[in-house]
Every structure is written in structure tokens, then in C-alpha cells.
Amino acid sequence: MFTLSEENYLKAIYHLEIDTEKGISTNAIAEQLATKASSVTDMIKKLSDKKVVVYKKYKGVKLTDLGKKIAANIVRKHRLWEVFLVEKLNFSWDEVHDVAEQLEHIKSPKLINQLDALLGFPTHDPHGDPIPDKDGNLKTIDKSLLSTLSKNEIGICVGVDDSSSEFLQFLDKKGITLGKQITVLEKEDFDDSLSIEVEGKKLSISNKIANNLYIKKQ
Amino acid sequence: MFTLSEENYLKAIYHLEIDTEKGISTNAIAEQLATKASSVTDMIKKLSDKKVVVYKKYKGVKLTDLGKKIAANIVRKHRLWEVFLVEKLNFSWDEVHDVAEQLEHIKSPKLINQLDALLGFPTHDPHGDPIPDKDGNLKTIDKSLLSTLSKNEIGICVGVDDSSSEFLQFLDKKGITLGKQITVLEKEDFDDSLSIEVEGKKLSISNKIANNLYIKKQ
DNA sequence: ATTTATTTTTAGTCAAGACTAAAAATTTAA
DNA sequence: TTAAATTTTTAGTCTTGACTAAAAATAAAT
Known part of the structure; x- marks a missing residue:
């Protein structure tokens, strides 16, 4: 099981990895999470112990397959909740992010599966971003x-x-x-x-x- | 703003106050939260500083009006989420508690108001417990x-x-x-x-x- | 009214996760 | 290929919220 903070680190690395094949630097993670590089170093060690990132001092980090799966699941939850907020609770697309940021950490597989069904198994969130499926795969459209x-x-x-x-x-x-x-x-x-x-x-x-x-x- | 832990203490005291007019003992709170009396003493001091409980050493604690309002709002959220899980996501009444325990801490007034509306302004949760209104008032039926x-x-x-x-x-x-x-x-x-x-x-x-x-x- | 039992608080630790300042490693430039 | 600049890590601190063990206060019992 992962803490709130660990989940946020995984998600940050996941997002940063979308734009590059290279390892993600501590500085990049620190910027993404509005924290300090020294704090990132500490956390990376914990995540490395838990086998969700590979880490070599002074080189960046990369998510392991397990890490990717966990991160994709958090993103999946975030985006499904965004759809829910817009479709069912009349939020507008500029209001959903902060609330989804909280909701993405709720732990209940049944909850997220049922939510997915309630929403008609959406493939994209209200900003057009793809929603990872249960295995973490994204349906990319060419845009x-x-x-x-x-x-x-x-x-x-x-x-x-x-x-x-x-x-x-x-x-x-x-x-x-x-x-x-x-x-x-x-x-x-x-x-x-x-x-x-x-x-x-x-x-x-x-x-x-x-x-x-x-x-x-x- | 209150931390997760502070919210759980407030909720525990709120529930314990339903059965009595007297101050709530540190031991009773410790038992409710499966923690130790010494930890409770520490937290009570913080809550007292924040004006949500009144605290006199060795006497129990009581919620202030502010404390009651905040606690009732957490209970309100918990019970509304329970209704949502049962009514919209096909949970059964024995499955909702743990998930609602997480969802009750999500901070977004709009979210909870819209949820309330989506559910048709329910007055009771799936276990028959009353849902506090926005001011913390309960509609009690005589049972x-x-x-x-x-x-x-x-x-x-x-x-x-x-x-x-x-x-x-x-x-x-x-x-x-x-x-x-x-x-x-x-x-x-x-x-x-x-x-x-x-x-x-x-x-x-x-x-x-x-x-x-x-x-x-x- | 003391003694005994119970409850509560204090004192001192610990882990998680953050921070600052300084040291070490790496990269870039001269 | 050294020197300078940048990045990253280490070392040491802080806060939150928990814990244990011991002390202090209150309540119960003789």
C-alpha cells in the first residue's frame, strides 16, 4: 500500500515520463510537486525500496512496470472522477482538477469499477485526456x-x-x-x-x- | 482547516456526545479511535487551541458550537456518500462504511451540495441514520x-x-x-x-x- | 480518612515527510 | 583538461501524530 505522498510522487514521475524516454531528474520532480530536490531524493529511496522506481544516484529515476501500473491507476481514478464531476454533478471543466486531486486517492476497486460503469466507460476526461484502462493502457487518438x-x-x-x-x-x-x-x-x-x-x-x-x-x- | 486526524477526533467526540451530556473522557475517545489515551491528550490540546473543544485537565472534553458544526458536516458527508454508493453504485449496505470513511474527508462544498441534489436531498443513510443538514441539524424520527x-x-x-x-x-x-x-x-x-x-x-x-x-x- | 485502584497527563521516543545549508558528483565551458 | 556552474545528495532539524513508561490526579473502597 502507498501513502498519499508516495502516490503523488508516482503520478508526477508518470506525467514527466510521457514526454521523454530518459530518466526523470530530481529537480524535475521537485518542480512538478512544488517541493525541494532534497525531499525528492529521500522519497525516491523509499520508492526504490518498494520496487516502483529504479534509481541510480545522480542519474534520474524511471518507473518500473509495477510503478507504471500503480501510477496509471491513479491517473485513471483522477480522470474518471473528473468525468463524474462534469457529467453528474454539473461541474465545469475548469473546476474539476482540485477535487479530482483529492478523490484520486480513495482506495476501493469496486468504487472505481462501478463509477466507470455509471459513466458509460468513458475513454477521455473533460479536457480530452485519455483515461487509462484497468491495465494502464491509453487509447490515444491522433490529434x-x-x-x-x-x-x-x-x-x-x-x-x-x-x-x-x-x-x-x-x-x-x-x-x-x-x-x-x-x-x-x-x-x-x-x-x-x-x-x-x-x-x-x-x-x-x-x-x-x-x-x-x-x-x-x- | 483541519487535518485528517483532527477531523477523525472531532467525529469521534461528536458520536460519543450523542449518548451523554457529560464531557467525553480521553479513554472513551481512545477506544473509539483505537489509539492510546496519551495520544488523545496531545490531540485534545491542539483542538482546544483551535477552539473546537473545551478542555479542562482531567475532566472530559466537549465540542464547542464550532466543533459541533464541523463534526456534523463530516458526518453529513459520510452519510451522503453512503447513500450515493448504495443508490448509484450498487453497493450493499454492509459495504459502504469503509469507503465513506475515506470520502468524508474530501473538501469541496460544491461537491457535497451537488451530490445532495443528485441524490434527491436524502434525510437518512442506508442504515437509517439521519443525515445532518448544512447547519448540522438532524431530523430525528421516533423509533x-x-x-x-x-x-x-x-x-x-x-x-x-x-x-x-x-x-x-x-x-x-x-x-x-x-x-x-x-x-x-x-x-x-x-x-x-x-x-x-x-x-x-x-x-x-x-x-x-x-x-x-x-x-x-x- | 487513608489506602487502593483507575484515569489522565507528562516526559521522552519514533517514523514520515518536509526543509536548509553544506558537501559531493556531474556537466559545461574556457 | 582543468575551472566554473549546475545538479544531486548528505547531514542535521522541524512538525505531526503516534507510542511507552512513569508520574500525578481523581475516584473507589476499606
Whole structure:
């Protein structure tokens, strides 16, 4: 069994491993968890003893298969709870993260299986992120950043890279939500901003926004 | 804000105060929480500093109004989650306690309000225990132990005093659940056992069972 | 009204998980 | 290939919440 803190470390390493094959540095983990590198070193030793990470001093850490499975299960719970909050309790997509952060640590296999069923076995959370299955496997869809679309391309909004509440609220304000069709009308060379159309409305979108929106091309 | 441990102490004292007007002894709290009296003394000091209990050395403790409100809110959350587990996730009444024990500590007023609404503002949990409202008030119904009914009296099962899974599973086996009508056919003087009828079936019930079942007389 | 038994508190430890400051190892640059 | 910069680890502390053993206070019994 893992403590709250151990679970949070596993999850942090899991998320960091998505972007790289290399070992994860203590500093990277410390930043992710808003803690100090020295605290990370201490915890890594415990996790290493428990066979969920492999650790060599001064080299980064990697999750073992067991570690990956445990971490994926926490992410699975987090994302299922997010779906629950949005679908059943009328939360908006910018409100769910902090609560799911607490709920993901509840220990009860039956609870999470039943929740999964209640929600109709969803594959993605309210931000478009994939929900790991019981074995930790992800169903990835091929998606592109809005910024990579060319003029006149059309796609469906399927996710966000940044799921901070500020960004999500901004999208709400602009009428951009998951499932909406987006057409690229114009690309400005000098600042990489876009002119797009969403539900008949024309919008101007900065490159920063376009770099954080995932689109499924049609 | 209160820690997990502080919340558990408040809840324990809250439950112990239901049966008495007197201050709650350190020993009683220690027993309730399966800890030691010395640990209780330590925690009581912290809770006293936080103005949720009044504490005089060697005299028991009592919750302050603030303490009562906080404790009632934890009980409220516990019982609402129990209803959720039974009504929405197909848990049986003997499976809910341990999970609710975890869920009760989730901090999100919106979550609990929305859950309350989703469940149709229930007033009692799956064991017949009242759910405190937002201000901590309980809707008490007048109920009697089955053991206090006389021959030929009829009542509806509205709750249990002991909600251990062993007892609840025993009741399931006998076909006794909340809402069932129970008729007292016979009372045996020598061992205070009862002969009762539930849904047309005649059952023999020991005094220990009858002392743990709440009935609403008709 | 003492003595005895019980309850409660104090004093001193311990483990988990965090921190700071300093030392050691590694990487980068000159 | 040394020197400088960066990263990581160690050593030592702190807080929370628990524990044991002993002391102190209260309650019960003779």
C-alpha cells in the first residue's frame, strides 16, 4: 500500500515520463510537486525500496512496470472522477482538477469499477485526456495542435494541453469547448496568430492559444 | 482547516456526545479511535487551541458550537456518500462504511451540495441514520428498538444500532432490510427472544438482534 | 480518612515527510 | 583538461501524530 505522498510522487514521475524516454531528474520532480530536490531524493529511496522506481544516484529515476501500473491507476481514478464531476454533478471543466486531486486517492476497486460503469466507460476526461484502462493502457487518438493546421483546414476540438482554469475559462468565454468544429480562416505570419471560425463566429486567436488546443483533423 | 486526524477526533467526540451530556473522557475517545489515551491528550490540546473543544485537565472534553458544526458536516458527508454508493453504485449496505470513511474527508462544498441534489436531498443513510443538514441539524424520527415492542405490535424497520457488516449481512440473509414491515408474533420470557413475521415469513430472533434493530411503530 | 485502584497527563521516543545549508558528483565551458 | 556552474545528495532539524513508561490526579473502597 502507498501513502498519499508516495502516490503523488508516482503520478508526477508518470506525467514527466510521457514526454521523454530518459530518466526523470530530481529537480524535475521537485518542480512538478512544488517541493525541494532534497525531499525528492529521500522519497525516491523509499520508492526504490518498494520496487516502483529504479534509481541510480545522480542519474534520474524511471518507473518500473509495477510503478507504471500503480501510477496509471491513479491517473485513471483522477480522470474518471473528473468525468463524474462534469457529467453528474454539473461541474465545469475548469473546476474539476482540485477535487479530482483529492478523490484520486480513495482506495476501493469496486468504487472505481462501478463509477466507470455509471459513466458509460468513458475513454477521455473533460479536457480530452485519455483515461487509462484497468491495465494502464491509453487509447490515444491522433490529434494535432491547432497551431499546426494550415489555412482552410477544418478540425474538431478534442483536447487542451494546458488545463489551467484560466485557460479553460478563456476558452469558455470564446465559445470553444470539446467537440466544437474549428475552421482556420487565416494565418498571420508576423505573429503566428490565427483567424478561426467556431459555430459561425469569427475569432482571432494568438499563437499561445493555438499551441494549447488539440484538434482532430477531418 | 483541519487535518485528517483532527477531523477523525472531532467525529469521534461528536458520536460519543450523542449518548451523554457529560464531557467525553480521553479513554472513551481512545477506544473509539483505537489509539492510546496519551495520544488523545496531545490531540485534545491542539483542538482546544483551535477552539473546537473545551478542555479542562482531567475532566472530559466537549465540542464547542464550532466543533459541533464541523463534526456534523463530516458526518453529513459520510452519510451522503453512503447513500450515493448504495443508490448509484450498487453497493450493499454492509459495504459502504469503509469507503465513506475515506470520502468524508474530501473538501469541496460544491461537491457535497451537488451530490445532495443528485441524490434527491436524502434525510437518512442506508442504515437509517439521519443525515445532518448544512447547519448540522438532524431530523430525528421516533423509533424504538424491536426488543421494546409487545406481542402483536407491528412496525417498519427504519434503522440499525449496530452497523457492522456481520450484522447487516445477517439481516440480509433473514430478509430484513429498511422499509420492511415486522410483526411481533411472540415474546419468550426466559431468553427474551422474539418470534416475528417479515413478508409472510416467520423468523426466530434473539434478544441481541432485537436490541440492534430500530422500528417505527404503526 | 487513608489506602487502593483507575484515569489522565507528562516526559521522552519514533517514523514520515518536509526543509536548509553544506558537501559531493556531474556537466559545461574556457 | 582543468575551472566554473549546475545538479544531486548528505547531514542535521522541524512538525505531526503516534507510542511507552512513569508520574500525578481523581475516584473507589476499606
